[in-house]
Amino acid sequence: MPEDFVVTPWEVVGEVDYDRLIEKFGTSRIDDALLERFRKLAGELHLMLRRRIFYSHRSLNWVLTEYERGNPFVLYTGRGPSGHTHLGHLMPWIFTRWLQEKFNAKLLFQLTDDEKFLFKPELTLEDTRRFAYENALDVIALGFDAKKTEIFLNTEYIKSQYRLALKVAKRTTFSTAKAVFGFKNETNIGLIFFTSMQSAPCFLESERQGKAVPVLIPCAIDQDPHFRITRDAAPHLGYPKPALIHCKFFPSLLGGGKMSASKPESTIYTTDSPSGARRKIMDAFTGGRETARLQRKLGGNPSVCSVYQYLYYIFEDEDEKIKQRHRACTGGELLCGECKQYLAEKVERFLIEHQKRREKARDVLEDYMVRD
Numbered sequence: 001m002p003e004d005f006v007v008t009p010w011e012v013v014g015e016v017d018y019d020r021l022i023e024k025f026g027t028s029r030i031d032d033a034l035l036e037r038f039r040k041l042a043g044e045l046h047l048m049l050r051r052r053i054f055y056s057h058r059s060l061n062w063v064l065t066e067y068e069r070g071n072p073f074v075l076y077t078g079r080g081p082s083g084h085t086h087l088g089h090l091m092p093w094i095f096t097r098w099l100q101e102k103f104n105a106k107l108l109f110q111l112t113d114d115e116k117f118l119f120k121p122e123l124t125l126e127d128t129r130r131f132a133y134e135n136a137l138d139v140i141a142l143g144f145d146a147k148k149t150e151i152f153l154n155t156e157y158i159k160s161q162y163r164l165a166l167k168v169a170k171r172t173t174f175s176t177a178k179a180v181f182g183f184k185n186e187t188n189i190g191l192i193f194f195t196s197m198q199s200a201p202c203f204l205e206s207e208r209q210g211k212a213v214p215v216l217i218p219c220a221i222d223q224d225p226h227f228r229i230t231r232d233a234a235p236h237l238g239y240p241k242p243a244l245i246h247c248k249f250f251p252s253l254l255g256g257g258k259m260s261a262s263k264p265e266s267t268i269y270t271t272d273s274p275s276g277a278r279r280k281i282m283d284a285f286t287g288g289r290e291t292a293r294l295q296r297k298l299g300g301n302p303s304v305c306s307v308y309q310y311l312y313y314i315f316e317d318e319d320e321k322i323k324q325r326h327r328a329c330t331g332g333e334l335l336c337g338e339c340k341q342y343l344a345e346k347v348e349r350f351l352i353e354h355q356k357r358r359e360k361a362r363d364v365l366e367d368y369m370v371r372d
């Protein structure tokens with residue numbers, strides 16, 4: 001049977017079935033017991049855990065056990081700097097910041113200016129470097145601890161990573177890479193090597209400390225294929241396998257699918273003006289009926305509504321309030337205009353604050369960046 005959706009790090013096509021993705025990728029669901037364990041250790045559960053947005057994992061139990069035994073983990077995540085940051089990118093970073101705070105963890109943040117140069121025909125190395133520095137401002141604006149966070153561009157931190165990347169490359173055949181990523185004969189050879197670059201930070205801290213340091217990678221589930229390769233190589237190289245915690249994709253404002261940078265109206269960028277963001281929200285796809293009269297009678301459909309999803313994923317932190325909104329929508333009491341206003345206000349407030357912090361981040365950028 002042909003697959004009705006495809007997810008690789010470079011391509012998401014069709015309507016993603018997240019349950020089937022767990023089977024396809026061979027990851028594990030975060031079950032109630034694991035959530036409870038998390039709650040005990042962190043003291044609370046982040047909205048993205050409570051609402052199953054971070055819903056899948058690899059080796060998370062192991063990482064928590066090591067933590068309990070006094071062997072803390074390092075966090076590792078990253079960004080491919082192909083443009084400005086949008087809310088979809090921010091989502092896993094917001095969660096990562098929460099993890100840093102709750103587990104007092106160090107964070108390695110990789111900006112893959114090499115990857116996006118190789119992948120995007122139209123982008124030069126200067127472009128991807130420029131975007132990398134723009135994106136770094138967004139990372140810093142989220143409030144990561146400067147003493148515990150290292151941000152680097154691959155082209156500027158290659159010496160520290162290259163030996164590790166080579167070790168992974170030597171353990172990975174072309175046929176594996178081809179099967180995992182769908183490479184063709186036309187694929188440039190830089191991309192074929194690239195997965196070893198994304199693997200390198202998984203072993204960096206073990207290498208520095210000269211002992212097995214656990215690593216936990218929070219990321220969107222499309223990045224998992226890279227780390228399957230990393231995890232296969234790890235035992236052969238004498239390093240622990242990195243653990244992962246995967247999130248779903250942030251919804252598009254146009255409904256369906258993953259938020260896409262190729263359609264600016266489907267996304268809100270951190271650099272959008274608050275009024276511009278409001279406009280996008282007022283034009284967003286909702287689960288509303290054709291007329292207000294019909295909606296009062298039949299109720300709306302929050303499960304396909306991007307406005308509801310935005311609130312559910314990030315902007316409505318109170319569980320009681322989101323439940324209430326769901327009820328009011330399906331019951332026909334709440335109309336889309338009102339709901340959009342509510343979200344627009346929250347997003348505007350968020351953007352104003354974020355943009356202030358983003359400007360301040362320019363002054364402290366160098367406290368975070370590492371180069372070699």
Ligand code: TRP
Binds near residue numbers: 077
């Ligand atoms: N390849 C990722 C992207 O395109 C960037 C990235 C590098 C990353 N290292 C990572 C993402 C580790 C998650 C975790 O966005």
